[in-house]
Amino acid sequence: MKGFVPLVLGIFGTFAFSWMGLILIPNLQIGHLDPQMDEEGTDVYPAPKSGMADRGRKIYAANGCIYCHSQQVRADYAASDIDRKWGERRSAPRDYIFARPVLLGKMRMGPDLSNIGKRAPVEEENPSPGPSASPAGSPAAAASPGKAASAASPAPSASSPAPAASPPPKPANSPAASASPVAAAASPAASPAPAPSAQPAGANQASPGKAAPTASPANPSASPAPAASPKPANSPAAATASPAASPAPAGSSPPAAGANADPATQAASVAAPPTGSPAGVEPKPGEPPPYSTAWHHRHLYSPRSFSIDSDMPAYRFLYERRLIAGEPSADALKLTGRDAPPVGWEIVPTYDAQCLVAYLMSLDQSHPLKEVKSPAAAGSPTVAPAASPAAAPPASPAASPPAGKGTK
Amino acid sequence: MDATEIPLKPPSVPTDVPTSDVEQIERALIDASTRVPVLMFYTSAIVWLLIGTLLAGFVSIKLHEPDMFSGVSFLTWGRLRPAHMNVMVYGWASMAGMGTAIWLMARLCRTVLRHPLLLVAGGGFWNFGVLLGVGGILAGDSTGYQWLEFPPYAAIVLFVAYSLIISWAVLMFRFRRGDQIYISQWYLLGAFLWFPWLYAAAQLMLFVVPVQGVMQAAVGWWFANNLLFLWLGAIGLGTAYYMIPKVIGRPVYSYHLAAIGFWTYALFSSWTGMQRLVDGPFPAWMITASIAATILTIIPVATVGLNHHMTMQGYFPLLRYSPTLRFTVFGAISYTVFSAVGVLISLRSVARYVNFTQASIAYSHLGLYAFFTMVMFGSMYYIVPRLVGREWRYASLIKLHFWASVYGVGLMTLMLLPGGFLQGANMENPSLAFSESTQTILPYLRGRSLAGLLMTAAHFIFAFHFGLMLLGLGRTSSVPTFLNPVEAEGSEGHL
Numbered sequence: 001m002k003g004f005v006p007l008v009l010g011i012f013g014t015f016a017f018s019w020m021g022l023i024l025i026p027n028l029q030i031g032h033l034d035p036q037m038d039e040e041g042t043d044v045y046p047a048p049k050s051g052m053a054d055r056g057r058k059i060y061a062a063n064g065c066i067y068c069h070s071q072q073v074r075a076d077y078a079a080s081d082i083d084r085k086w087g088e089r090r091s092a093p094r095d096y097i098f099a100r101p102v103l104l105g106k107m108r109m110g111p112d113l114s115n116i117g118k119r120a121p122v123e124e125e126n127p128s129p130g131p132s133a134s135p136a137g138s139p140a141a142a143a144s145p146g147k148a149a150s151a152a153s154p155a156p157s158a159s160s161p162a163p164a165a166s167p168p169p170k171p172a173n174s175p176a177a178s179a180s181p182v183a184a185a186a187s188p189a190a191s192p193a194p195a196p197s198a199q200p201a202g203a204n205q206a207s208p209g210k211a212a213p214t215a216s217p218a219n220p221s222a223s224p225a226p227a228a229s230p231k232p233a234n235s236p237a238a239a240t241a242s243p244a245a246s247p248a249p250a251g252s253s254p255p256a257a258g259a260n261a262d263p264a265t266q267a268a269s270v271a272a273p274p275t276g277s278p279a280g281v282e283p284k285p286g287e288p289p290p291y292s293t294a295w296h297h298r299h300l301y302s303p304r305s306f307s308i309d310s311d312m313p314a315y316r317f318l319y320e321r322r323l324i325a326g327e328p329s330a331d332a333l334k335l336t337g338r339d340a341p342p343v344g345w346e347i348v349p350t351y352d353a354q355c356l357v358a359y360l361m362s363l364d365q366s367h368p369l370k371e372v373k374s375p376a377a378a379g380s381p382t383v384a385p386a387a388s389p390a391a392a393p394p395a396s397p398a399a400s401p402p403a404g405k406g407t408k
Numbered sequence: 409m410d411a412t413e414i415p416l417k418p419p420s421v422p423t424d425v426p427t428s429d430v431e432q433i434e435r436a437l438i439d440a441s442t443r444v445p446v447l448m449f450y451t452s453a454i455v456w457l458l459i460g461t462l463l464a465g466f467v468s469i470k471l472h473e474p475d476m477f478s479g480v481s482f483l484t485w486g487r488l489r490p491a492h493m494n495v496m497v498y499g500w501a502s503m504a505g506m507g508t509a510i511w512l513m514a515r516l517c518r519t520v521l522r523h524p525l526l527l528v529a530g531g532g533f534w535n536f537g538v539l540l541g542v543g544g545i546l547a548g549d550s551t552g553y554q555w556l557e558f559p560p561y562a563a564i565v566l567f568v569a570y571s572l573i574i575s576w577a578v579l580m581f582r583f584r585r586g587d588q589i590y591i592s593q594w595y596l597l598g599a600f601l602w603f604p605w606l607y608a609a610a611q612l613m614l615f616v617v618p619v620q621g622v623m624q625a626a627v628g629w630w631f632a633n634n635l636l637f638l639w640l641g642a643i644g645l646g647t648a649y650y651m652i653p654k655v656i657g658r659p660v661y662s663y664h665l666a667a668i669g670f671w672t673y674a675l676f677s678s679w680t681g682m683q684r685l686v687d688g689p690f691p692a693w694m695i696t697a698s699i700a701a702t703i704l705t706i707i708p709v710a711t712v713g714l715n716h717h718m719t720m721q722g723y724f725p726l727l728r729y730s731p732t733l734r735f736t737v738f739g740a741i742s743y744t745v746f747s748a749v750g751v752l753i754s755l756r757s758v759a760r761y762v763n764f765t766q767a768s769i770a771y772s773h774l775g776l777y778a779f780f781t782m783v784m785f786g787s788m789y790y791i792v793p794r795l796v797g798r799e800w801r802y803a804s805l806i807k808l809h810f811w812a813s814v815y816g817v818g819l820m821t822l823m824l825l826p827g828g829f830l831q832g833a834n835m836e837n838p839s840l841a842f843s844e845s846t847q848t849i850l851p852y853l854r855g856r857s858l859a860g861l862l863m864t865a866a867h868f869i870f871a872f873h874f875g876l877m878l879l880g881l882g883r884t885s886s887v888p889t890f891l892n893p894v895e896a897e898g899s900e901g902h903l
Contacts, residue, residue, distance in 0.1 A: 004581065007589060011598045011674065015605055015638070018678035022630050023613070023623075026694050031623045061552025064486020070764055078687040079760055083838035091689040096621035101552040101614075104625045104688055108764035108835060109471070109849075111842050303474070309843045311850070313470065313485045314478035 030093040036369060045367040048098040049359070056359025059352050061101055063315065070105030071114045071363065085119070086112040087365055092372045095365045110312055118364040121289035294334070296357040297349050302339040318353035321345055434518070441520035442511050443795045445527035449507030450788060451878065452535050454871050456499025461860075461867045463492035468857045472850055482546040490557040491545045497555065497635070498566065499538045501776060503531070504784040505643040506573060509596050511791050512650055513577060516593050517584035523576065530572030537565035553614055553624065555632035560615045567607065574600055591666045595646030598674060602638040606631060622689050626682065633681030636775055641677065644739065644780040645712060647787045651736040653719055655790070656726055661718035669711035676704040683754035686763055702754040709747040716740050729890040731806045735786030738814060742778035749774055749825070761836055766849055767828025770821050777863075778817045785813070785870065792874065793889075798882025800873060800889040807891055809870045816862035823859060827852025 037044045049057065060066070073087035081087060091114055096102050105112075287306065288294035298305060301319050303312040319333065324346050331354075332346040341347050349357070470476050470485045477483040514521045521527070541558030544550070550557040558566070577600045589597075610631035613619050619627060653660050660666060679701030682694045720737065727734050749771055753762050762768065789806065793799050800806060827849045834845035876882060883889065 003587075004589065007594060007597060008601065010671065011601050014671075014674040014678055015602055017675070018630075018634070019605075019609065021697065022679060022682060022694065023609075023627060026626055026691065027619055027623050029691060031620050033620065058552075059548075062487070062548040062550045063484055064489055064550065066552060066554070067486055067489050072688045074687040078756075079763075080836050080838045084842065093622045093689050093691075095689060099621055100618060100624065102622055102624045103552060104622065104685065106554060106684060106764065106768060107766075109846055307843060309847055311471065311474050311846050313474040315484065316479040317481035317484065 033094050033097050035097065036094060045369070046095060046098055049362050052355040052358035053362040054359075056355035056357070056362075057099070057101075057103070059318075059356045060359055061103060063356075065113075066103045066105050067107055068105075068109035068312070069111065069113045070108055071112065072104045073112060073114050073365065081112060084111075087115045089365070089368070089372050091365055092369050094369055094371065113360065113363055114365050116291060116363045117361040118366045120291045120293075120361060288334070293357050293361060296360055297331075297353065298333050298335065300353060300356070301333055301347060302335065305335070305337065305339055315353070318350055318356065319347050320350050321347050435515070438514050438518070438520050439511075439794045441522075441524060442514045445521070445524045445531065446507045446511045446791065447795055447878065448528055448531050449503050449510065450792065450874070452531060453500050453503035453507060453784075454874055456495050456503060456538065457867055458871055460492055460495035460500055461864050463488055463495060465857075465860055465864060467492050468853070468860045472853045472857070481548065487546050487548065487550065490550050490554075491542050493555070494545065494557055495538065495542055496776065497640075498541065498558070499535075501640050501780055501784070503534065504788070505599075505640060505780075506531075506534075508647050508784060508787040508791065509599065509643055510576070511795075512592055512647065512787075513580050513596055516590050516596075516650070517580045519580055519583045519585060521576065522579050522583070526572055527576050530569050530576075533565060533569030533572060537562050537569055540565055551614075553628045555635060556610060556614065556628060560611070563607075563611050563615075567604075567611070570604060570607070574604065590650075591660060591663070591670065592646040592650040594670050595642045595649065598670075599639050599642035599646070602634070602642070606634050606638065625685060625688070626690065626694065629684045630681040633684070634678055636772075637677035637680065638674070640776065640780050641743075642673075644783045645673070645743070647783050648716065648736050648740045648743075651732055651783075651786055651790060652716055652740070655730050655733045655736075656720065656723040658719060658723065661715050661721075665711045665715045669708045669715065672711070673705070673708035676701045676708065680705065680750075680754075683759070684763075684768070686754070686756060686759040699754050699756065703751055705747055706751060709744055713740070713744045728892050729894055731800070731803075731810070731889070731891055732786045732790040734810060734891065735782050735789060738810075739779050739781075739783035739786060742774060742782060742817075746771070746774040746779050761832030762828050763832070764835065765828035765831040765845075766824045766852070767832070770824035770828060773817060773820055773824075777813075778821070782813065782817075785809070788874070792877050793882065796877050796880065796882060798877060798880060799885050799887070801876050801882050802873065803889050803891050805869050805873045806889065809866050809873070810891075812862045812866035812869065816859045816866060819859035819862065820856050823852040823855040827855075 035044050035046055048054070072091045073081045073089070075090040076082045078090075082090070095114075096104075288298065295306075297319075299312075300315045302314055302316075303310040304314075321341055322345065324332075324344055328346050329348050332348050335341065335347060466476075466483065466488045467485065470488065474485070481487075510521070510527065537558075541562030544559040544562055545557050549559040551559060556563075577597070581597070610627055613627045614624055618624065649660065649666070680698050682690065682698035683702050686695050686699070688695070716737075727737060752758055753767055753771060789800065830852075831845045831849040834840050834848050835842070
């Protein structure tokens with residue numbers, strides 16, 4: 001070939017062609033999307049993640065979670081992602097407009113996480129309440145544990161990023177119960193917590209929370225609380241409360257206590273299995289319900305304590321082992337077997353770990369999008385959440401509506 | 409058109425000296441001028457190769473022994489993996505590629521390298537950038553964009569380093585002799601012009617004025633694939649186009665085929681990348697365009713493969729003797745295999761199963777190792793003796809290196825490709841628990857660790873041998889080191 005100029009022009013041209021075709025034009029097409037909202041300008045989706053969840057995304061990226069976990073649900077005709085309950089609809093560009101970095105992933109040595117927050121137990125028991133309740137939960141969560149014991153609680157509460165919070169409630173209860181050796185006291189402690197929460201939760205979701213309404217009025221202070229705890233609280237509280245209670249005192253030992261001590265958790269564990277744990281993780285006695293905050297923390301700390309087949313690395317460096325000073329922390333991990341810290345010690349999540357879990361709990365693409373056809377399930381899960389927020393505000397004044405954005 | 413012979417114009421001044429002697433002297437002068445920078449690039453590359461290999465060992469073993477070092481933040485799998493990948497891509501592959509490219513450019517432009525210190529400074533900066541980047545990843549500063557995990561501060565250093573390095577290429581082209589631009593030069597020039605655009609574009613669109621949402625992933629994979637094809641791939645092909653004809657002493661079979669191969673390569677391979685996002689949250693046309701482009705890369709692959717094959721026709725027995733030829737031809741064949749696998753796994757019906765599996769790791773290793781790295785090894789076996797004035801000391805070590813590498817990467821492919829298909833098949837079967845799919849791949853991952861051991865052995869052997877050469881402990885001989893005692897005549901002089 002002769003001629004330097006044609007060569008350079010050709011080299012430049014092919015490159016520019018590719019850049020234009022694969023980057024520039026797509027960027028015009030999907031690079032400037034706005035959040036979707038309804039006619040009144042409410043029900044905005046998606047919303048930027050706030051505070052802890054956003055920081056959690058950076059921790060997710062920095063620790064390479066993306067190399068094993070994707071965050072994209074393929075369409076039902078293209079793959080069985082939806083059959084696996086990884087989502088109710090396929091992912092669309094609009095789901096990611098606030099994601100930076102966007103973490104679609106290229107490998108699944110672990111399950112897809114697009115909707116992991118959505119799959120937290122609240123939703124498990126009944127689809128609707130989940131998101132709305134959870135955000136509301138955050139403050140509540142902080143509150144309840146706080147009263148139970150911990151000084152640590154402020155962090156989560158302060159950060160308030162709803163999603164994170166949502167889970168805390170239910171774990172909060174259980175830890176509260178188990179953690180504080182005051183087993184006896186635990187049950188009472190637990191009960192109040194759930195009670196308040198019950199109200200909002202119950203309101204939204206008819207099914208589990210039949211008993212709920214009654215309980216709710218109990219204490220407003222706790223009000224916003226954990227939708228999760230409530231619903232279980234109600235039904236079990238009424239029906240099974242007494243049996244549950246009995247083990248509680250006896251089971252001051254963490255393992256037993258964890259699950260059974262307080263009605264809330266028990267209820268959760270009972271409730272979850274029937275609904276069907278999506279990824280085949282069935283909660284066993286002594287374990288937090290799948291995909292709750294407590295579950296995530298324990299899973300990050302010791303993945304094989306849930307499933308012996310898990311090939312996930314443990315992220316113990318995100319947790320701090322420390323001497324229990326005075327009261328045990330409310331957010332201390334409940335560990336059994338060889339993972340358990342020696343007596344007098346406790347394992348607590350670092351702020352990074354809390355952010356990471358907050359991020360996970362915020363992952364939820366269940367909101368319907370106009371451009372994506374929701375397959376069959378659309379009815380119950382998607383509509384319900386929409387309804388819930390409306391219901392929620394009145395129910396739980398404490399729950400800041402904005403908090404709901406992440407999840408909802 | 410036998411540019412492979414590096415035809416020299418009759419020297420202008422010393423007319424009394426026989427032409428061949430002038431050529432010899434001229435080449436010696438050129439080699440001497442490239443000596444310091446090229447050896448510096450090679451040495452750095454090999455050090456990075458060893459570091460990357462050790463990281464790879466951790467990555468591979470931790471995948472089936474996940475409890476290893478779980479309490480140490482910088483040894484967590486999710487940081488080791490990007491560290492390994494980036495060390496290999498930016499530390500080993502890019503530095504080895506630039507080293508070879510510098511030498512090839514000097515030889516092909518038939519001009520001595522001017523301002524070698526510029527290159528040395530550039531190489532130093534590059535090393536610093538990679539070090540900074542890997543340190544950043546291990547410390548928890550990874551950006552989360554695949555192949556671009558280096559934190560932005562490291563990327564800036566890399567870019568400064570690169571601009572120092574590129575300036576020599578411009579200088580060299582400025583002072584080149586003869587109008588003929590040989591095939592290898594097309595590829596090398598392409599690589600050196602594509603890389604900065606590519607890198608700058610990706611950095612700008614991800615970190616300076618970030619694009620929205622999923623477009624980041626599109627930019628990321630566009631960059632990654634083009635880095636693989638237009639940067640490393642182009643250097644690899646350019647090197648193969650030089651080494652094969654050079655070693656067997658015969659011109660390239662067809663210039664026209666080469667031209668078709670080059671332009672279709674530039675056109676089609678640059679459009680690939682989105683097939684990695686198949687069925688993801690993107691407009692379908694983007695992905696389809698990339699799949700189509702991937703299929704169309706069959707054209708450059710076929711022309712390049714045919715060209716190399718026809719050039720080698722009748723000279724295959726030389727593979728028995730020449731280390732360079734053996735590594736390079738293996739690499740060239742792997743390029744065909746790599747592309748074929750790439751086409752296969754990009755098809756929607758197949759991608760449905762393999763998209764999120766270890767098969768894509770097999771694909772990356774076919775490209776980066778079986779093709780590119782092997783070609784680089786080949787070029788080092790050719791170039792290093794000409795720089796240090798010694799021949800490789802032990803033919804046995806070269807053979808060990810070759811076979812350990814070949815069996816290593818072969819075993820890895822055999823493990824991860826079928827393993828990935830099985831993993832994907834189980835993943836696509838919703839009646840099986842998800843953990844079935846990861847359990848399925850475990851035995852294959854253990855096999856991959858074994859393959860890694862072979863490759864580790866190969867790399868340490870090579871590094872040792874290279875160290876001997878650097879220390880001047882090679883053989884002093886006018887005959888290159890053959891893999892086997894030469895029985896046939898006619899091979900000498902070319903090898």
